[in-house]
Amino acid sequence: MSRVDAPVVGERIPPLHRNRDFLLLWSGSAVSMLGSTASLVAYPLLVLALTGSPGAAGLAGFVALLPTLLFQLPAGALVDRWDRRRVMIWCDVLRALGVGSIVAAIAVDELHLWHVLAVGFVEGTLSVGYELAAGAAIPNVVHPSQVTTALSRNEARERAAVMAGTPLGGALFGLGRILPFVLDTVSYLVSLLTLLFIRRDFQAAPADATDPDTRPGKLAAELTHGLRWLWGQPFLRTATLLVAGSNLLFRVLFLIIIVAFEAAGAAPAAIGLLLGVAGTSGVLGSLVATWCAGRFPMRAIVVAANWVWALMTCVIALTDDRYLIGAAYALMWFVGPIWNVAVAGYQMAITPDRIQGRVLSAVSLLANGAVALGSLVGGFLLESLGPAPAAWSMAVWMVLLAALATLSRSIRRAGFLPIEPSRRS
Numbered sequence: 001m002s003r004v005d006a007p008v009v010g011e012r013i014p015p016l017h018r019n020r021d022f023l024l025l026w027s028g029s030a031v032s033m034l035g036s037t038a039s040l041v042a043y044p045l046l047v048l049a050l051t052g053s054p055g056a057a058g059l060a061g062f063v064a065l066l067p068t069l070l071f072q073l074p075a076g077a078l079v080d081r082w083d084r085r086r087v088m089i090w091c092d093v094l095r096a097l098g099v100g101s102i103v104a105a106i107a108v109d110e111l112h113l114w115h116v117l118a119v120g121f122v123e124g125t126l127s128v129g130y131e132l133a134a135g136a137a138i139p140n141v142v143h144p145s146q147v148t149t150a151l152s153r154n155e156a157r158e159r160a161a162v163m164a165g166t167p168l169g170g171a172l173f174g175l176g177r178i179l180p181f182v183l184d185t186v187s188y189l190v191s192l193l194t195l196l197f198i199r200r201d202f203q204a205a206p207a208d209a210t211d212p213d214t215r216p217g218k219l220a221a222e223l224t225h226g227l228r229w230l231w232g233q234p235f236l237r238t239a240t241l242l243v244a245g246s247n248l249l250f251r252v253l254f255l256i257i258i259v260a261f262e263a264a265g266a267a268p269a270a271i272g273l274l275l276g277v278a279g280t281s282g283v284l285g286s287l288v289a290t291w292c293a294g295r296f297p298m299r300a301i302v303v304a305a306n307w308v309w310a311l312m313t314c315v316i317a318l319t320d321d322r323y324l325i326g327a328a329y330a331l332m333w334f335v336g337p338i339w340n341v342a343v344a345g346y347q348m349a350i351t352p353d354r355i356q357g358r359v360l361s362a363v364s365l366l367a368n369g370a371v372a373l374g375s376l377v378g379g380f381l382l383e384s385l386g387p388a389p390a391a392w393s394m395a396v397w398m399v400l401l402a403a404l405a406t407l408s409r410s411i412r413r414a415g416f417l418p419i420e421p422s423r424r425s
Contacts, residue, residue, distance in 0.1 A: 013143045021200045022141050022150060028194030029134055030157045032092070035187025036127060037165025039099065040064060042173045042180035043120050049177060051113055064120035067128050068368045073223045075129040076361025080354055081222075084133040084202035089195050091130040096188035098122050099181050106178040132364070136356035137202035139348050148293045148345040148417065155286035155337040163279035204353040226358030227365075233350070234410035239302060239343050240363050244370040245401045246309055249394050250332070251374025252381065253313065256394070257325060260387040264320065274326045281330035282337055289341035298346060298414035305339040306402035308332070313398045317391035342417060349418035 016022055043064055044057040051057075079087050098119045105111040142150045172179035231237050257274070292301060312328040319325060351359045381390035405411055 013145065016142065016146055016149060016153070019142060019146075021198045024194040024198050025134065025137065025141060026150075026153060026157060028191035029154075030161060031187045032095075032130075032191035033158060033161035034165045034168070035184035036095075036123070037161050038169030038172060038180045039123075039184035041166055041169030042177070043116065045170070045173050046111075046177055046181075047113060047116055050111060050116070056113060060116055060120055063117050064124045067121060067124035069365070071125055071128050072132075072361040072365040072368070073226065073358070075125075075132050076226050076358040077222045079129060079133040079136055079357035080203075084137050084357070085195060085198065087133045088130050088202075089192060091126040091133075092188045092192035092195065095123050095126050095130075096185050096192065098126075099188065100185045102181045103178055103185055106181070132357050132360050133202065135360050136353075139353065139356070140202055140204065141198075141200055144349075147348055148341055149290045151341045151344050151348075152286050152289040152293075152337065155289060155340055156283050159279055159282040159286060159337070163276065163283070166275075203356070222358075225355060226360070226362035229351075229355060230359055230362045235298065235414045236343075236347055236350075236363075238405075238408050238410045239346075240366050242302070242306065242401060242405055243339070243343070244366045246306070246398070247367050247370040248374040248377065249309070249313065249398050249401075251371050252378035252390070252394050253316065253329075255378035255382060256387050256391050257316070257329065259382055260320070260325075260391075261322065263387065264322070274322075274329065277326055278330045278333040282333040285334035286337035286341070289338045292338045293342040293345055293417050297416050298342060299411050301338060301342045302411050302414070303402075303405050305335045306398075306405040308335045310395070310398040310402040313391070313395045317388070317395040345417050346414075 040061075044061045047060040048054065048057040102111070102116065102119050105115055138150050138154075139147055168183075169180045172183060230240060261274070296304075309332055312332045315328040316325050347359065347363065348356065378390070381393060385393070
């Protein structure tokens, strides 16, 4: 039995498949992720059909994702200050109303661009709060020894939702432009229903006036508390910066592969197959993530993951064989969930419950900021250098990150994942 899964002596711990509240939270989130992924694909298609403008379609996609950068820190503070379950309930109610208004507007043929942009922005904003509250709730819904197992199942859920939701959104839109948004609306109502039946509290206690960072006049301190706490943890600080750097790589690499495949005359179906194989590999990686987290120290997981990514990036830069590129890309996706579960499990284990939301928001801000930056960097590199030199520049970047991970003192000192989540005030 692994260190992570070892139960407390004398305590009977029901398996996760018998944890009613976790199953409700997991399944409700799975359905809402499926719906929101389908609608995220459909938003640009809807705007393109509405306006005929590719620029407006790109704007719709950007507006829907913009809240992930703007509102991470405020949302993190709110999910620590307010009751997390109620936050999630209100997010589902308002998201269902917003997307439902799109359905109604399409039904009466009165949809306008400003309406689509407004709903996309609001839905994206509420999704930030929902996801942070759901993530911060995990240590309070499952036993401490099962946190990494729960995280690995969440990883599998998210990757499966993206795998299924992306083609489903396009297929439903082809059948009728209203259908992806009907699915999204229903998915939020299903998620709302599951939340209403959950019995456990999602936090030890919401932040109150005794918290020095939630007193009147302390808004700036409250918003930055997660960042400041994260920066004071050497291992988490280094791991977060490393994942930000690798996220930038993944976004650039995605663009490089798409452009290279198209230049080689690959059919869109071949690109879709590549992404499908990579997504399947990610699901498989999430299934072994708990096993890895329990049997290998954090330093081994972090260093090994970075070197796998570095070596596979070099393979992609060296070859033009589409099958070899696909295999290398799939292996990179396999390693990703192992990293995510281990590092997220470590973060949840040592973070006081009262600031879980703020710390999660700080990590998410850095990671998502790197993805957004990667889109800009990828476009610039492809425009100025071309696919092959751009791939080599990313290979050099990832080798440097792997070397930094290997040489980092805070990474080298990291041992096994802690079992007991922190309850410090």
